[in-house]
Amino acid sequence: DVKVTQSSRYLVKRTGEKVFLECVQDMDHENMFWYRQDPGLGLRLIYFSYDVKMKEKGDIPEGYSVSREKKERFSLILESASTNQTSMYLCASGGYTFGSGTRLTVV
């Protein structure tokens, strides 16, 4: 089975901190995605990557950046965390397989 691992289940960060969310997949997928999930808004695509060092903006990229230095790892970066970035963050690999999610709280 494909495994998508997100490094943290729960994170609490302070406003203004730089935050790294890591995602690793073990099936050599080219495409990887970062979503955030909020009540009433569903899943919204932040960024995706279809190859190493390649990235494309999703629907809500503002306040985020990503890094894909190796095929198996796709990192989401919050340059300066804000309270409106409190959310559940979900990584997907190959488009269709999701990690367990990281619930980020920014205080």
Add this chain to the structure above:
Amino acid sequence: GESVGLHLPTLSVQEGDNSIINCAYSNSASDYFIWYKQESGKGPQFIIDIRSNMDKRQGQRVTVLLNKTVKHLSLQIAATQPGDSAVYFCAEVNAGNNRKLIWGLGTSLAVNP
């Protein structure tokens, strides 16, 4: 614009009954559709998919029906069990768009014992 939406935000059924969760989509330029199940505190879990050249696909206790004429997708769960309680999402996939998923908002299924 592109959108995928669900008819019913909540559904309550009795244990043992069959459940039907519906989904409407607007973008006909899609390759296939996926149903996901998401339990509280977990990521979405793939249930079943169907390609746009099919109208029905069956899995274990689940059946997905696709009606392209009216752009409607449904997930049928047979003999619903308490463990089926979750939020169910449909998603539309366009392979020509880097396999981006277009998501519905979800339907919450509650199974009453």
